[in-house]
Amino acid sequence: VNDEFELVRRLAQDGDTAPAAVSETRRELMELIHDEQTRVANAAPPGRQIVPYLIYEDVAGAVDWLEKAFGFRELVEARLVDPDGILEHAEVEAEGSLLILGPPSIHGDSPRRGVSTMLTVRVLDVDSHYDRSRATGAEIVIDLGDVNWGVRRYQARDPEGHQWHFEQPLERSSA
Amino acid sequence: VVETSDAEIMVASVVRPVAFAAIFDRYGALMLRFLERRAGPDVAEDLLAELFRVAFERRSSFDPSRPDAAPWLYGIATNLLRRHRRSQERRLRAVARMLAESSLSTDDFTEELADRLDAVQRLPQVVAAIWELPEPDREVLLLVAFEGLAHNDVAHAMNIPEGTVKSRLNRARRMLRERLDDREQYQVKDQGGEVP
Numbered sequence: 001v002n003d004e005f006e007l008v009r010r011l012a013q014d015g016d017t018a019p020a021a022v023s024e025t026r027r028e029l030m031e032l033i034h035d036e037q038t039r040v041a042n043a044a045p046p047g048r049q050i051v052p053y054l055i056y057e058d059v060a061g062a063v064d065w066l067e068k069a070f071g072f073r074e075l076v077e078a079r080l081v082d083p084d085g086i087l088e089h090a091e092v093e094a095e096g097s098l099l100i101l102g103p104p105s106i107h108g109d110s111p112r113r114g115v116s117t118m119l120t121v122r123v124l125d126v127d128s129h130y131d132r133s134r135a136t137g138a139e140i141v142i143d144l145g146d147v148n149w150g151v152r153r154y155q156a157r158d159p160e161g162h163q164w165h166f167e168q169p170l171e172r173s174s175a
Numbered sequence: 176v177v178e179t180s181d182a183e184i185m186v187a188s189v190v191r192p193v194a195f196a197a198i199f200d201r202y203g204a205l206m207l208r209f210l211e212r213r214a215g216p217d218v219a220e221d222l223l224a225e226l227f228r229v230a231f232e233r234r235s236s237f238d239p240s241r242p243d244a245a246p247w248l249y250g251i252a253t254n255l256l257r258r259h260r261r262s263q264e265r266r267l268r269a270v271a272r273m274l275a276e277s278s279l280s281t282d283d284f285t286e287e288l289a290d291r292l293d294a295v296q297r298l299p300q301v302v303a304a305i306w307e308l309p310e311p312d313r314e315v316l317l318l319v320a321f322e323g324l325a326h327n328d329v330a331h332a333m334n335i336p337e338g339t340v341k342s343r344l345n346r347a348r349r350m351l352r353e354r355l356d357d358r359e360q361y362q363v364k365d366q367g368g369e370v371p
Contacts, residue, residue: 004351005320007294007301012321014208016216023202029199036192069200080290127195171321 030128037124051101053118053165055108060087062101070094077165106141107155108163118155118163130154133166146170181244185237195231202248203227208253212321214259215266222259226252237354249324250332264306271298288301297355304354312319315340316347 018024036120072092074105090101091105100120102142104110107118122130130144133156142155153167181198188195210219229251234283250344256263263359278295305313311333318324326344330337 004301004348004355005316006315007297007355008305008320008351010274010294010298011267011270011302011305012212014211014275017207017211017219018216020215021220021223025201025207025220025227026196026199027229028224029227030196032231033192033195036231040190041194047312071369125196 020174022142027128027131030131034125034128049122051098051100051120051122053102053107053120055104055110055116055118056101057104057112059090059101061089063087063092066092072099078142083094085127107165115161115163118165120165120167123166123168126166130151131164138164178192180243182237182239185234186239186246186264188231189235192231195234198213198230198244198248199227202245205245206252208250209243209249209322210256211315213256213266214262215269216263218259218266222255225255243328246324248333249318249328249332253318253332257310264302267302268299269304271302274298300355303349304351306365307354308350310362312343312350315343318342 005037035150054062064072067074074095075091075093075098076087078091082088086103088103092101092148102160104113108115110116133154134140138156138158140154141157142153142165144152146152146153150170152170153165153169155165157163179197181201182196184197189345198245203223207219207223210222210226213219224245226248230248233251241247257325274295275298282310305316307317314333315329318329319326324332326337333340
């Protein structure tokens, strides 16, 4: 062996670090990043990070009534009608804030029968949010996943039964 | 599919911090290996977290004309390693000893193996020589020899001109050669067995 650098190179040895070292460090880093993301988001103009989801047996009827009685305005472009013609998703604007209305489902029931009002919270990193919820012992009602209306989301029930829905808009892929 | 460059991610991460996670995903394992080679697994695991915390905090100072974030991370890591000189020295000595010892345990003796053994037996001497280098020379040497960094990447990592990288490498090579030649002469004398 004539090359001094070749001898030096032999001293480069890998393989003793804990297999979980990278993933543990990533988790710590994501907490830091998430805090910073929240700080940055809070410094931005107020948005619509928390979106109440109200459950009605008759969504279309509720939208009409809320417009008439309270002066709310439906965002018609957000309407979702099922094959039977039943309105299953509606969004209304109330004094600049957004409300979503939907029929009884996994998200909750009419106030006549049980838990109503799922709170949708728009977060900036739903994956680390999910990890944190699970680690705290939240009951996962809908597992984390992408859905075809353009968000990545999960739903959890808190210890007293309130339904929380955390979502992050999916980015348009550059592919 | 166009891969997003490190520079684009770094720029985006200033206003959108979650973007920085991709930098960790690209370089976290690489940096852990680098730190481990240099200072052993315990220090490496500690420093990995510190490295990315510092990098995240300094993300707005990344030069976006550099497409690749690796040299920048190597530079931060090299700075952090300076506080762990004893761990570094211990690590290199332990590796040299381990390689020398494991090479003795074989009895399949061929000429090629003899050459390799000879090289391996010299590693403790190589470590001593590396350790006698001035710190900046040693850092350049190890970035090139351990990590295979190109001269201009080393220059960027250490924030020095490329010419300085070359002169430090030349000096390191010269010192290593002198040191190992001394050792060989000593061995030849030793084998003579005549003590005046």
